[in-house]
Amino acid sequence: MNDPSASTSAEADFGAVAVLPLGEMRVGQAGVIVEVTAQAPGGDQNLSAEELHQRLLEFGFVEGAHVAVLHEGAIRRDPIAVKLDDMRVGVRRRDARGVTVLLDKPRP
């Protein structure tokens, strides 16, 4: 169940708000997914970009879903635990680069 206040505030300030790949977001940042692309998986991954794309979609990383980064790992801040709508999901940063997020305006 989307947090309606959060998504409207993001839409209201469209021009001023930053867009970031989920893979680069920090703990405490939140926003709405605006694009999920078939980005070539990093380095030497043997999985095709399309396959990763499809899996992200099936897991619920779709346009319009609300995400918030809750926790990050100790080593290189990886992996990250994100709240994806009502679910909590652990994901590696490199796999989350194809997910673009329109950040909410930070709460005052």
Next chain:
Amino acid sequence: MTARVALVGNPNSGKTALFNALTGSRQKVANYAGVTVERKEGTIVTPGGRTLAVLDLPGTYSLRARSPDEEVTRDAVLGRLAGEDSPDVLVCVADATNLRLVLRLILELKAVGRPMVLALNMYDIAQRQGLRIDVDGLAGELGCPIVTTVATRRRGIDELLSKVDELAARSRFAPAGGWTPPDAAQVRLAHREAQRLLKTYVKPPERPDTLTGRVDAVLLHPVLGLAILFALLFTMFQAVFTWAGPAQDLIEASFTALGELARAALPAGLFRSFLIDGAISGVGSVLVFLPQILVLFLFILLLEDFGYMARAAFLMDRIMGGAGLHGRAFIPLLSSFACAIPGIMSARVIDNKRDRLTTILVAPLMTCSARIPVYALIISAFIPERAVWGMFNLQGLVMFGLYAAGILSALAVSLVIRKVFWRGAVDPFLMELPAYKIPDPANVARNLLQRVMIFVTRAGRIIFPLMIAVWLLCTFPGPPPGAAGPAIDYSFAGMLGHALQPLLAPIGFNWQMTVALIPGFAAREVAVAALGTVYAVADPGADGATLASLLSRQWSFAAGLAFLAWYIFAPQCASTIAVVRRETNSWRWPIVMLAYMTALAYLAAFIVYQTAHALGG
């Protein structure tokens, strides 16, 4: 009248709990995704008199399977297995508090063209949270009946059965469907539709779960979280020693009393020797370790039911990834603490073939519970029981060290495999972190009881017959008249041990240890029982002394340590080899495993023995 019913749904939605409630089975239920990796079948007769063959399946997010466990689900649902049609009725099991992904799955399942009923499971939690679902509206729009269930409390079962009954009666007339793997655009479209359904028919919870967030703030904290993980493991191994003590003393005393009873009641002779030295001391020496195994399982079960496993996997991901292991390898490896066999099987959740094979090959390095008797015996014989730094039990510390050695060597071996043999290739890692649940004491008790049954059956079916064999080999042939030295030297076991011992002399093993390794191949803990029998036959007078105190007099300290080092790696478990053969579908990998583990065992024991010996042990 029979109908085939399949339970499908997202992972961790309670399919197996529902399966158990329906069929009275005792399949494993736990609070993480990927518990079930095989199809399981059970039957039940509905109130309408129809026999249902119920199929429990691994959870999945899509029929477009990507790992071996999900393929099982896909093939069962689509009726692609040889000699099997697709099920007459599908029961889609949903976590009522987490509907988004399952709604999309339902849209996909509808294309299969089988009659379906949606079980809104965990309805107790939904109600507690004040989540309101317009069941009738949703059912109307989805075009399938909905029942609310609480699988763990067996609520809603009758209603579910009557719905299945109705659908089964009409299933022959259902139009055949044609499922094709959805492409990205179709998945997006289905998500949008699922979102619309959610908005229309589900009111957000009035009292959402805040516990999970608050607990995660501590348990997933980058520093604190890791510290807690290690503290937990540490406590677990300390507890294995300290908590189990009284119960162990009790079991030990009962077996000694039983031996005394037999000694008093029976005339001296072969039969008495068989009963006391073979049966009672052999089986008793293994059963004594049951309390320790139960303490270990108690910890694992509580962590599993609480929902900690996925968190532990999250915390360890980077460390395991550094060693070239797949993120999902954590749970198979952790299950291997209980026994490598379920661990190796749960590697099916890993999609990439090489990642899966790497996990399978290193899983037996994790210290399984069958090693507990061996470790515990040698530790109590050679490591004094005293406090270290005022608070830790030295024996517990050594036990922890042995477990750590197993874990580190698993990481090292997988690193070698990945760096030397299969470079590159890292698969994506997406894992649901389930909401925490307070473990259900009844479930934990049931599972512990199941462990007791497994252990005792093993003692009866494997250990007891082997002990008879060991006793026979230790007793016959008897010594020639007038022979010097102990009688056992002339027995088959004695001859075999003396013949093979030179091979193991460099690692400090005497002939009794050598003999014990052989039946240990059937099951590791039998080595302990065999030592019990070998020493009991050799020296029936020493009966009052415990095996541990006997060993501490007979073996050098260095030899004791070498024996421990050997068992960190020892590949001796016939059933593990058989399971690797089955899971990899070739003899190649079990042989590779046997070879590399034996080599490591020998090497480790050699280094330990020679070092300890040189230092005067």
